[in-house]
Amino acid sequence: MAVNMLNIAGLDGLDQHAPVVMLNLMRFHDRSRDGDGSGWDAYLRYSAITVPMIKARGGTLLWTGEAKAIALGPHDGNDWDFVALVHYPSLAAFLDMMTSEDYEREADPHRVSGCAEHVIIATSEAYSKFKVK
Template structure:
């Protein structure tokens, strides 16, 4: 992600050692901006590079799925194609990946080519039926 789009100031207000789940909302270009297939194809190339980066930092892909329709709330501007939940052991791990040279040079170009819009929202757990504490 272009570092200028990364909300480093906002992320630095979070506890750097706290676990975080990133909610990713994506809208794809019909065609990849580099002309190599569809926006989805470019996103698959991005994922092939980033999933190992996530795992190397102790993170995991929790869930992905197609966004089908806005069920409640404003429809305008909320026509997403794909959703992903990615867990990181810490905010620091996420920042380390997103600001790495490998991410910037190897992964991000595919994301930019594939995504017309990509929003990532940092979340913290409020409730989980799986909580063990």
């Protein structure tokens, strides 16, 4: 994600050392912008690069799945294709990855090529059935 797309001001107000789960909402292009398959194909290339980056920073991919239908709320603007929950041991770990040269050079071009829209929402835990290490 281009550094200029990160909401640094909003994230600066959060505890940099607290664990965070990032809710990712994605909508894919029918065809990837680089011409190499579908938007989904480009996203798979992105994931193959970013999952090791996440793990290297102590993070964990918790859950992914297809967004099937809006069950409650406005339909306009909420036609997502895919959802992912990613745990980071700290917000600082997330920012370290997202602002790294490796991410910018190797991963982000695939994300941009595949995603028509990609929103990441930083969350803090209020309740969890699952204990994240």
